[in-house]
Amino acid sequence: MKLANRVSTLTPSSTLAITAKAKALKEAGHDVIGLGAGEPDFNTPDYIIEAAIKSMHDGQTKYTPSGGLPALKESIINKFKQDQGITYTQKEIVVASGAKHALYLLFQALLNPGDEVIIPTPYWVSYPEQVKLAEGTPVYIEGIETNDFKITKQQLEEAITENTKAFILNSPSNPTGSLYSAEELKELGEVCLKHNILIVSDEIYEKLIYGGAIHVSVAELSEELKQQTIIINGVSKSHSMTGWRIGYAAGDAKIITAMTDLASHSTSNPTTMAQFGSIAAYNVESDFVDKMNVAFEERLNVVYEQLVNIPGISCVKPKGAFYLFPNVKAAVEMNGFSNVDEWVEKILEVEKVALVPGSGFGAPDNVRLSYATSLEQIQEALSRIERFVKNNIKA
Structure with missing residues (x-):
């Protein structure tokens, strides 16, 4: 067949x-x-494991809302307030079965045949594949090694066409570990605002930063950039919870609603006890x-x-x-x-x-x-x- x-x-x-x-x-x-x-x-830290086990003993083994537990959404909202100083509502958050699933839902909700997504190279291996699965077209910009593999606003400007729908930004990067500064993000963000291009900001490695460097989210630079950005994140890397499969997206409520509707017809909901573990990851103070x-x-x-x-x-x-x-x-x-x-x-x-x-x-x-x-x-x-x-x- x-x-x-x-x-x-x-x-x-x-x-x-x-x-x-x-x-x-x-x-x-x-x-x-x-x-x-x-x-x-x-x-995974014991306090997270114990929270998940407790939830199961407490009978929390049933379906949850497709977009995630309200309590987990609140924990994510508080995380954004504390780390980036930005505010989201629950309608602007969707919890998915991993950050990869959040990206998949986003591209499925966003792209039509022929829509282009700009992807800087080197890229995480699943970006172009997910774009293609959504019948979009990956467009590559080479991140030059002498510039720490980062692209410039001029490169981004030159890659944009009438079909460009989104731009993927991964900082810190997999595979290079490169990190964009606030000024670099502002310049790239201005280009996206000018052409009304959605910024897909994958920030899954935000907590793993070295040498006194500082992670900045493009969404925290201005209200306009926040509205133009979908942030992808999760607990996999920050709390060593890769197998728990909890990620999330934050951004425009219309896009988030579409992603949630898609999830309801695919995974139903993220794993219930893993969500309770993730609540503990964000709510319990730990070093x-x-x-x-x-x-x-x-x-x-x-x-x-x-x-x-x-x-x-x-x-x-x-x-x-x-x-x-x-x-x-x-x-x-x-x-x-x-x-x-x-x-x-x-x-x-x-x-x-x-x-x-x-x-x-x-x-x-x-x-x-x-x-x-x-x-x-x-x-x-x-x-x-x-x-x-x-x-x-x-x-």
């Missing part, structure tokens, strides 16, 4: 492909170090996020220095998230490979280190490696990569 055209457009996930190969090697008894993780290596940040920053500072000392590898030091996104083009050429994907596959085969090739992120000269694992494991992985590069230099 022929499948729907929409699924034929999807590009297989490079992250899942390399993870599958690494898993197969590990199951065969090899000492594999995987640096592809897109989730913190800390367990968990701060401690996790300290650990990530310590790892970053150590492994960054080790990484950039490997021949043929250069790297922009990230300001957020938990990824390094080095340019390995020179190392690949030194080792006689025609592209990064082949080089990554050989490193996995020979040194048993799993990296994610940058081609899946729209940056074929780079690789993504996660430092959301123990410092000892990362250091050992980088030592193996250095050994591979040095042992395979072609004359």
Whole structure:
């Protein structure tokens, strides 16, 4: 039976492909170090787990409203007031089954065939696929490495056409860890206001910031920009709750209502007990996020220095998230490979280190490696990569 055209457009996930190969090697008894993780290596805090368990014992195991529990929406509203100084109503919040699901609902609610969505590269792998699934057209702008992979207002202006519907902004970024300043956001926001383009601001890594940097949401810069922006966020990264699948969107009530209606006919509602856990994540005072940040920053500072000392590898030091996104083009050429994907596959085969090739992120000269694992494991992985590069230099 022929499948729907929409699924034929999807590009297989490079992250899942390399993870599958690494898993197969590990199951065969090899000492594999995987640096592809897109989730913190800390367990969800006990107070969140206990809140979810209590909710189940209290009988909270039934359906909730499609857009999320009112109590969770209030917790999210309070979070925005405290962190960004902006105010939303419950009608402007929808809780989804993860931030990825929130993005999916948004594009399904927003796009018609031929509508264009501007996506800076490097990008998170699911952005273009979700746009295509909604019958939209991804339009790419290259984030230049010498500018910390960030785009400029001139680049954005030049990419806009009469079909442009939205612009995706991911700060801090997956995969680069780059962070836009308030001034940079203001300039990009002014272009979007001028052309009436919706800003989709993915802020899922907002709590993971290093080196004294500050996260700024484009929506907090002015009331006009707030009205022009849909914020995507969730508890997955900030509270190490990736498997709980709770994300949310905040913005224009008309768009949020459409997203909620779509959710009612797909997932019915986000998992009930996970919502109660998320209420605790936002309502209970804890130093968990701060401690996790300290650990990530310590790892970053150590492994960054080790990484950039490997021949043929250069790297922009990230300001957020938990990824390094080095340019390995020179190392690949030194080792006689025609592209990064082949080089990554050989490193996995020979040194048993799993990296994610940058081609899946729209940056074929780079690789993504996660430092959301123990410092000892990362250091050992980088030592193996250095050994591979040095042992395979072609004359």
